[in-house]
Amino acid sequence: MKILITGISGAHARMIAQKLAAAGHDVIGLDRRAWPNPPEGIRVFQADVRKRPAADVFRNERPEVVIHMATITHFSGSREERLRINLQGTRIVFEHCHEHGVKHAVFVGRHTIYGAAADAPLYRGEDEPPLAVTTFPELADLVAADLHACTALWRWPELKTTVLRLVYTLGPLHRGTLASFLAGPRVPMILGFDPLFQMMHDEDAADAVTLAVEKRLNGVFNVAGPPPVPLSVLCRGTHRQALPIPEPLFPHVIGRFGLPHLPPGAVSHIKYPIVVDAAAFRAATGFEHRHDAHAVMTSFRES
Amino acid sequence: MDQSSLVSRDVAERLEALALPFNQYGMDPYGISKRHLGLFFTFLEVFYKHYFRVRCFGIDRVPATGPVMLVSNHSGGIPADGGMILASLFFDHNPPRLAHGMVEKFAQTWPFVSQWFSRMGQLPGLPEHAIRLLRDGRVLMVFPEGARGTGKLYKDRYHLVRFGTGFMRIALQTGTPIVPIAFIGGEEALPTIYHAKTLAKIFGAPYWPVPPYLVPMPLPLPCEIHFGEPLRFEGNGNEADHVIEGYVEQVRDAITRQITYGCAIHGQRRAGLPFDHLGERP
Numbered sequence: 251m252k253i254l255i256t257g258i259s260g261a262h263a264r265m266i267a268q269k270l271a272a273a274g275h276d277v278i279g280l281d282r283r284a285w286p287n288p289p290e291g292i293r294v295f296q297a298d299v300r301k302r303p304a305a306d307v308f309r310n311e312r313p314e315v316v317i318h319m320a321t322i323t324h325f326s327g328s329r330e331e332r333l334r335i336n337l338q339g340t341r342i343v344f345e346h347c348h349e350h351g352v353k354h355a356v357f358v359g360r361h362t363i364y365g366a367a368a369d370a371p372l373y374r375g376e377d378e379p380p381l382a383v384t385t386f387p388e389l390a391d392l393v394a395a396d397l398h399a400c401t402a403l404w405r406w407p408e409l410k411t412t413v414l415r416l417v418y419t420l421g422p423l424h425r426g427t428l429a430s431f432l433a434g435p436r437v438p439m440i441l442g443f444d445p446l447f448q449m450m451h452d453e454d455a456a457d458a459v460t461l462a463v464e465k466r467l468n469g470v471f472n473v474a475g476p477p478p479v480p481l482s483v484l485c486r487g488t489h490r491q492a493l494p495i496p497e498p499l500f501p502h503v504i505g506r507f508g509l510p511h512l513p514p515g516a517v518s519h520i521k522y523p524i525v526v527d528a529a530a531f532r533a534a535t536g537f538e539h540r541h542d543a544h545a546v547m548t549s550f551r552e553s
Numbered sequence: 554m555d556q557s558s559l560v561s562r563d564v565a566e567r568l569e570a571l572a573l574p575f576n577q578y579g580m581d582p583y584g585i586s587k588r589h590l591g592l593f594f595t596f597l598e599v600f601y602k603h604y605f606r607v608r609c610f611g612i613d614r615v616p617a618t619g620p621v622m623l624v625s626n627h628s629g630g631i632p633a634d635g636g637m638i639l640a641s642l643f644f645d646h647n648p649p650r651l652a653h654g655m656v657e658k659f660a661q662t663w664p665f666v667s668q669w670f671s672r673m674g675q676l677p678g679l680p681e682h683a684i685r686l687l688r689d690g691r692v693l694m695v696f697p698e699g700a701r702g703t704g705k706l707y708k709d710r711y712h713l714v715r716f717g718t719g720f721m722r723i724a725l726q727t728g729t730p731i732v733p734i735a736f737i738g739g740e741e742a743l744p745t746i747y748h749a750k751t752l753a754k755i756f757g758a759p760y761w762p763v764p765p766y767l768v769p770m771p772l773p774l775p776c777e778i779h780f781g782e783p784l785r786f787e788g789n790g791n792e793a794d795h796v797i798e799g800y801v802e803q804v805r806d807a808i809t810r811q812i813t814y815g816c817a818i819h820g821q822r823r824a825g826l827p828f829d830h831l832g833e834r835p
Binding site: 369476 | 679
């Protein structure tokens with residue numbers, strides 16, 4: 251089957267593309283960034299999903315399945331740019347899916363949209379409200395993109411729509427929110443708090459997305475790997491030094507002394523846990539993670 | 554320092570017998586830490602065995618496996634009864650079980666405190682947590698009197714105040730048996746004669762207990778825990794209020810019977826008289 255992946259030049263999207271191509275699918279990709287010399291079986295169109303050349307790819311190639319991964323999670327760009335890419339890009343991709351006869355659209359989102367709060371349940375089901383709009387306002391564009399993708403479920407019932415909310419991915423790719431947080435030798439913590447972090451191996455995440463394609467899921471699904479571990483364990487497992495900082499000092503030291511830059515809203519995410527219940531996805535696809543927490547941390551540390 | 558050397562031998566052995574799915578980091582899926590449990594129960598052991606010299610009656614009425622809801626009276630200014638019931642399930646139940654309490658939500662914002670609660674499986678008091686824990690076959694500890702119970706004055710000791718009804722709907726929804734419990738001795742250990750409202754406001758607590766000796770620290774008096782026969786109710790949790798209130802009243806009556814019996818035993822024990830058999834246990 252012909253599968254179009256938006257944002258294909260990203261490290262996780264490349265891994266998914268290669269898995270799908272190896273499984274015999276005809277994989278095409280769209281991205282503003284280049285992917286020089288992609289492997290055999292993968293064709294890449296260098297274009298912005300919001301621009302006309304991207305519409306031409308939908309029109310001419312007529313993909314059966316679209317995996318939308320052209321969203322950004324880092325905070326190096328402006329808020330407006332994030333909003334344009336994440337929300338407007340998602341809107342346009344889903345409209346193309348509707349107009350050009352795509353049968354199945356998969357939106358690859360993040361579990362962080364649930365937001366971290368002291369009074370939130372430990373395990374979040376798919377019907378939990380996305381608290382991140384208040385607890386982590388900088389993620390509002392990703393929340394909006396996720397919710398907009400969900401609207402396709404009732405706007406275009408003929409288009410099978412899967413909205414995946416993946417936990418943090420970690421592993422040999424060294425890409426993604428958690429990998430960036432753990433990039434340096436020291437990892438900031440809020441003194442007196444040690445929240446649970448839920449992560450899955452890069453490969454397991456890629457397997458989950460390919461399973462969602464193969465099973466033609468319709469609905470919203472949390473996707474997770476092994477049970478969560480506290481941030482302190484994550485630091486030890488990746489050989490990072492946890493640096494507990496009193497909360498009032500946190501804004502003054504973050505981004506200095508080798509600590510990562512974090513937006514103000516991120517404080518809640520390193521004080522309180524965001525853990526999802528992925529039972530529905532496992533039941534619908536039979537998904538089993540292949541890497542436990544130890545293997546995930548070791549592969550990140552040693553690659 | 555090797556923290557495992559701080560854990561008592563009895564605690565270490567009973568931790569191994571605890572049926573929780575710990576991973577290679579000693580963590581279970583709820584964030585419970587074997588290491589933290591070891592340290593906490595070693596600390597609690599001193600209070601359970603030597604300070605309050607807790608005696609349990611009918612603890613075999615708590616099932617060895619599967620979901621169960623322990624519903625108790627609440628007393629004693631500071632909720633030492635929760636810690637002692639937790640300890641009783643760990644030290645005196647075979648096999649040991651970990652009871653999960655429902656912690657006040659405001660405690661989650663306190664540094665260190667929230668972290669320790671989380672590592673010991675004491676989650677914020679949300680219906681979602683209660684339902685999930687029971688569906689996972691865990692032990693849930695509930696005090697339907699809430700802060701109204703621990704805040705009651707000495708003159709009102711052992712008089713149950715109004716019960717919340719949320720626990721009953723959850724028990725029905727999850728098909729969980731309820732074991733009624735009477736905790737005896739807490740009212741005498743910390744006899745509250747006055748509430749210091751200003752101090753309560755400063756610390757963000759619902760009340761601040763003031764005993765005759767001013768410092769809100771329980772006295773080293775003996776305590777007992779009485780476990781009643783498990784109660785089972787039919788329903789799905791969507792029953793009308795009057796039905797639920799009727800069920801709650803049955804639980805309340807069962808706890809009152811345990812309290813009446815327990816107070817008689819407590820009196821015998823404090824008077825230095827034989828107390829193990831005082832007529833038929835309710």
